Amino acid sequence: MSAKVMPFAPQATMEMPILVVEDVVKRFDTPEGPLTAVDHMSFSVREGEFVSIIGPSGCGKSTLFSVLGGLVGGYEGKVTIEGQPIAGPHPAIGMVFQEDSTFPWRSVLDNVAFPLEIQGMSRADRYARARHFIAMVGLEGFEKRFPAELSGGMRQRVSIARTLAFQPKILLMDEPFGALDEQTRLLLGDKVLQIQQQLRQTMLLITHSISEAVQLSDRIVVMTYRPGRVKRIIDIDLPRPRSIDVVSSEAFGRYVAAIWSDLRDEASRGMNDAEARQRSSS
Amino acid sequence: MTDASLITSSRRLLSPVAALRIGIVAAVLGTWEIVAASGLLFRDVVPSLPAIGKALGQLLIDPVYYANLGVTVGELLGALAVGGGLGLAVGMVLGANAYLGKAFEEFLYYLGPTPKIIFFPVMLLWFGVDTGSKVAMGALSCFFPIAVSALSGMRQVDGVLIRVGRSFRASTWQMVTKIYLPAMRHPIVNGLRLGLGVAIIGTLLAETKMSNQGLGFLIIQTYTTFNMPRMYALLITLFLLAIGLNALIAWFSGGGAARKS
Ligand SMILES: Nc1ncnc2c1ncn2[C@@H]1O[C@H](COP(=O)(O)OP(=O)(O)OP(=O)(O)O)[C@@H](O)[C@H]1O
Numbered sequence: 001m002s003a004k005v006m007p008f009a010p011q012a013t014m015e016m017p018i019l020v021v022e023d024v025v026k027r028f029d030t031p032e033g034p035l036t037a038v039d040h041m042s043f044s045v046r047e048g049e050f051v052s053i054i055g056p057s058g059c060g061k062s063t064l065f066s067v068l069g070g071l072v073g074g075y076e077g078k079v080t081i082e083g084q085p086i087a088g089p090h091p092a093i094g095m096v097f098q099e100d101s102t103f104p105w106r107s108v109l110d111n112v113a114f115p116l117e118i119q120g121m122s123r124a125d126r127y128a129r130a131r132h133f134i135a136m137v138g139l140e141g142f143e144k145r146f147p148a149e150l151s152g153g154m155r156q157r158v159s160i161a162r163t164l165a166f167q168p169k170i171l172l173m174d175e176p177f178g179a180l181d182e183q184t185r186l187l188l189g190d191k192v193l194q195i196q197q198q199l200r201q202t203m204l205l206i207t208h209s210i211s212e213a214v215q216l217s218d219r220i221v222v223m224t225y226r227p228g229r230v231k232r233i234i235d236i237d238l239p240r241p242r243s244i245d246v247v248s249s250e251a252f253g254r255y256v257a258a259i260w261s262d263l264r265d266e267a268s269r270g271m272n273d274a275e276a277r278q279r280s281s282s
Numbered sequence: 283m284t285d286a287s288l289i290t291s292s293r294r295l296l297s298p299v300a301a302l303r304i305g306i307v308a309a310v311l312g313t314w315e316i317v318a319a320s321g322l323l324f325r326d327v328v329p330s331l332p333a334i335g336k337a338l339g340q341l342l343i344d345p346v347y348y349a350n351l352g353v354t355v356g357e358l359l360g361a362l363a364v365g366g367g368l369g370l371a372v373g374m375v376l377g378a379n380a381y382l383g384k385a386f387e388e389f390l391y392y393l394g395p396t397p398k399i400i401f402f403p404v405m406l407l408w409f410g411v412d413t414g415s416k417v418a419m420g421a422l423s424c425f426f427p428i429a430v431s432a433l434s435g436m437r438q439v440d441g442v443l444i445r446v447g448r449s450f451r452a453s454t455w456q457m458v459t460k461i462y463l464p465a466m467r468h469p470i471v472n473g474l475r476l477g478l479g480v481a482i483i484g485t486l487l488a489e490t491k492m493s494n495q496g497l498g499f500l501i502i503q504t505y506t507t508f509n510m511p512r513m514y515a516l517l518i519t520l521f522l523l524a525i526g527l528n529a530l531i532a533w534f535s536g537g538g539a540a541r542k543s
């Protein structure tokens with residue numbers, strides 16, 4: 001490879017990003033007029049990288065993911081995957097949604113096997129692969145259960161396993177641990193970290209938890225409150241492979257404090273906004 | 283045996299609901315028999331229970347009855363297949379397409395409650411006096427409740443499940459068969475049940491108006507020959523047929539509908 005002998009080669013030739021977001025703007029028509037949910041966002045993600053997106057509630061994180069997943073149209077700017085602009089859902093992208101998204105009429109096994117069934121894989125093959133990923137998220141023994149029989153956190157792990165079974169090059173996860181308590185979050189975060197290191201999976205994670213973002217990420221994209229812009233992109237220089245213990249290190253604390261001060265302004269802007277709206281409506 | 287165990291064991295034999303049901307049936311039958319014996323109403327309009335029982339016994343060994351039963355059941359299944367299939371398709375298309383939905387939804391609500399029997403002459407002209415027009419009447423009747431249920435069912439499908447299917451790049455056919463239909467199983471089964479009820483009304487009404495076969499025809503025949511016990515026996519078998527078909531629908535949807543949602 002010539003890249004090795006050219007230390008000052010432009011970044012693009014050294015490490016071609018797998019995902020590039022360029023100047024994306026997404027507006028919604030609302031009864032109160034157009035609302036800019038995502039405003040001129042640009043960033044890129046390299047292969048194998050773990051990037052977290054953090055920002056106050058309502059700042060446009062899920063909207064950004066819908067754009068990346070090809071689930072909404074009508075946006076400005078460009079999203080390219082391995083150099084190709086996307087048009088609709090791309091095979092390289094797998095999504096885990098913020099809401100509970102398990103199919104209530106399918107068992108855990110059939111839920112996880114769903115994307116493979118869509119691809120037309122044979123029954124035996126897809127069940128074998130589904131079992132593998134069910135075990136990976138720690139749900140062995142629950143294959144025959146139905147979502148209604150599981151806890152919220154277990155259902156979320158079913159969704160994660162289902163998207164892992166799809167074996168996407170880029171995994172988008174929208175607050176997969178949103179509804180969980182702090183301890184379970186940390187443990188599941190650790191699980192995700194293991195999975196990421198095991199699969200060298202490129203991941204984008206939306207989260208509200210600063211510590212979760214620092215624990216897991218190579219980089220963190222901090223978003224502003226409405227319109228949702230990139231406020232800052234922070235590189236997390238903590239050693240890898242990481243484990244849950246990284247949480248207690250001094251560097252960890254410094255990162256958390258820095259991100260918190262960035263986010264505090266945005267979050268309070270969001271709160272003031274909500275209060276003002278409440279006042280004007282009452 | 284102690285008193286307590288007696289109570290629990292009798293409770294297991296007969297739940298309060300079952301006891302009430304049996305009580306109601308017994309009361310109705312008792313009243314019927316008293317009215318029949320009193321001769322208060324015109325003779326034979328209210329035949330005695332043994333007379334109806336005897337007629338029922340004769341009916342059940344009468345090959346003519348089974349021939350006509352077969353005709354009616356066939357018509358009903360045909361009506362459910364045609365009207366239900368079309369209703370499901372139309373409801374789903376209107377539910378999936380906001381523009382078409384807005385344009386045509388009102389028609390479903392206007393035409394739904396219209397008594398379908400007013401279309402019978404048209405059906406006779408289009409499909410003839412034989413079973414064709416009866417199937418058409420049943421299909422026309424069950425189309426509306428099934429289409430309306432499918433339409434509202436479509437709108438209730440959880441949006442995130444649709445996004446899951448799309449992000450895994452399911453084809454339109456896969457979206458329909460693997461996401462929409464299973465997600466809509468409860469409203470569809472309800473629509474089928476409502477549809478079955480009105481299909482029986484539509485088909486039987488058509489049979490009583492103009493035909494030479496089917497249960498509706500038999501009922502009118504017994505009425506014109508004033509064979510009241512046989513008529514009541516026919517009505518009883520019709521009632522049981524409705525229950526049976528309803529159970530069949532429940533059984534068909536059993537796998538999904540019985541599951542905890
Ligand atoms: N389909 C839509 N139509 C109109 N407005 C929308 C739509 N989807 C999102 N919005 C608006 O866009 C803004 C961003 O929403 P989004 O769901 O992306 O926020 P978020 O950052 O994911 O919030 P949270 O952290 O609470 O999940 C919000 O103000 C929301 O009301």
Ligand SMILES: [Mg+2]
Pocket residue numbers: 061062063098174
């Ligand atoms: Mg969100």
